[in-house]
Amino acid sequence: MELRNLLLICFLITVLSSCSSQKTLQPTLVKSETSSVNKQKTKVDRPMYAMVIHAGAGTILKENITEEEEYYYKRALYAALQSGEVILENGGTALNAVEITIKYLEDIPLFNAGKGAVFTNAGINELDASIMDGNTLNAGAVGGVTNIKNPISAAIEVMKNSNHVMLVGKGAEEFAAKQGLELVEPDYFKTDARWESLQNAKAKEKDTGAILEDNPDWKFGTVGCVALDQFGNIVAGTSTGGMTNKRYNRIGDSPIIGAGTYANNETCGVSCTGHGEYFIRYTVAHDVSAIMEYTGASLEEASQQVVMEKLVKAKGSGGLVALDKDGNISMTFNTPGMYRGYVKPGERFVAIYKEESPE
Ligand code: ASP
Numbered sequence: 001m002e003l004r005n006l007l008l009i010c011f012l013i014t015v016l017s018s019c020s021s022q023k024t025l026q027p028t029l030v031k032s033e034t035s036s037v038n039k040q041k042t043k044v045d046r047p048m049y050a051m052v053i054h055a056g057a058g059t060i061l062k063e064n065i066t067e068e069e070e071y072y073y074k075r076a077l078y079a080a081l082q083s084g085e086v087i088l089e090n091g092g093t094a095l096n097a098v099e100i101t102i103k104y105l106e107d108i109p110l111f112n113a114g115k116g117a118v119f120t121n122a123g124i125n126e127l128d129a130s131i132m133d134g135n136t137l138n139a140g141a142v143g144g145v146t147n148i149k150n151p152i153s154a155a156i157e158v159m160k161n162s163n164h165v166m167l168v169g170k171g172a173e174e175f176a177a178k179q180g181l182e183l184v185e186p187d188y189f190k191t192d193a194r195w196e197s198l199q200n201a202k203a204k205e206k207d208t209g210a211i212l213e214d215n216p217d218w219k220f221g222t223v224g225c226v227a228l229d230q231f232g233n234i235v236a237g238t239s240t241g242g243m244t245n246k247r248y249n250r251i252g253d254s255p256i257i258g259a260g261t262y263a264n265n266e267t268c269g270v271s272c273t274g275h276g277e278y279f280i281r282y283t284v285a286h287d288v289s290a291i292m293e294y295t296g297a298s299l300e301e302a303s304q305q306v307v308m309e310k311l312v313k314a315k316g317s318g319g320l321v322a323l324d325k326d327g328n329i330s331m332t333f334n335t336p337g338m339y340r341g342y343v344k345p346g347e348r349f350v351a352i353y354k355e356e357s358p359e
Pocket of ligand 1 (some may be wrong): 054057092112221222240241242251252253254260272273274276277353
């Protein structure tokens with residue numbers, strides 16, 4: 001019942017949202033002058049804008065999802081893309097597009113960010129988020145917050161209106177309140193489905209002594225977005241509830257710049273989802289950018305190297321979405337599925353399972 005109700009609410013939100021904009025179907029190209037690693041100037045056709053999103057990776061198998069559920073998940077991904085695309089096609093900034101898109105994903109209860117976040121072992125929701133601006137290399141993040149309705153907006157406030165990069169816990173909440181962000185009662189984030197997942201995780205832990213990384217059923221429902229705007233600026237953002245049954249104020253990769261999020265106009269923007277401890281140790285988001293910068297590899301080559309080689313070797317599961325300064329997109333994951341999608345002028349794609357790819 002609970003899931004049906006959630007899906008119905010999401011459907012209504014997505015229908016309303018899709019009524020609010022018209023899609024541009026004509027591909028638009030702008031000539032951009034880009035410098036490659038060896039400083040040679042080359043003319044590249046890049047799309048006027050591009051945006052890519054994820055809403056978590058993990059053991060997401062077709063046999064475990066009904067057609068109805070699949071439809072609503074995909075509708076939600078389309079609606080999220082649409083909310084950011086409206087901004088980008090009208091000349092808005094990548095920062096604005098990323099904030100609006102992530103807020104949309106935080107507000108619907110389907111994904112592990114904002115409302116619908118997973119529970120800690122103590123039965124509360126502790127949220128993490130981060131943002132990075134590839135033009136200035138400025139960044140902001142919040143960790144372990146419990147009453148900020150949209151953690152992504154708090155991360156943006158940290159970036160724009162503080163001298164710091166990361167604020168956590170009570171201090172972050174106090175700062176968000178001072179900035180006038182919307183605060184909610186902590187139980188706003190609660191959904192029955194996530195509560196049940198916590199009970200299941202605890203039961204398994206008791207039965208098998210399993211720790212976080214031993215559970216094959218983990219699904220990482222973090223949300224993330226990377227956008228390239230008409231000015232050639234790249235912004236990346238990520239927002240999450242972390243991992244079910246986490247303890248001791250554990251914080252994962254999502255609010256850590258260079259691990260879960262990174263952006264640099266010279267290379268690419270990246271947002272990750274997966275088992276955060278590995279993404280922190282392997283500085284995954286920055287590694288993709290660094291490989292491009294130091295070796296001249298393409299975005300896809302760099303993403304494959306990090307996610308399919310380094311992380312697989314380390315047994316770190318998850319994936320990432322990324323785009324480069326020329327609007328190329330990568331959606332790379334080493335799990336059975338990842339909620340994902342991208343939009344460019346005239347192109348729109350969403351998918352869940354591994355075997356789905358843009359024609
Ligand atoms: N990366 C997140 C974390 O470890 C979890 C996720 O991607 O869902 O906190």
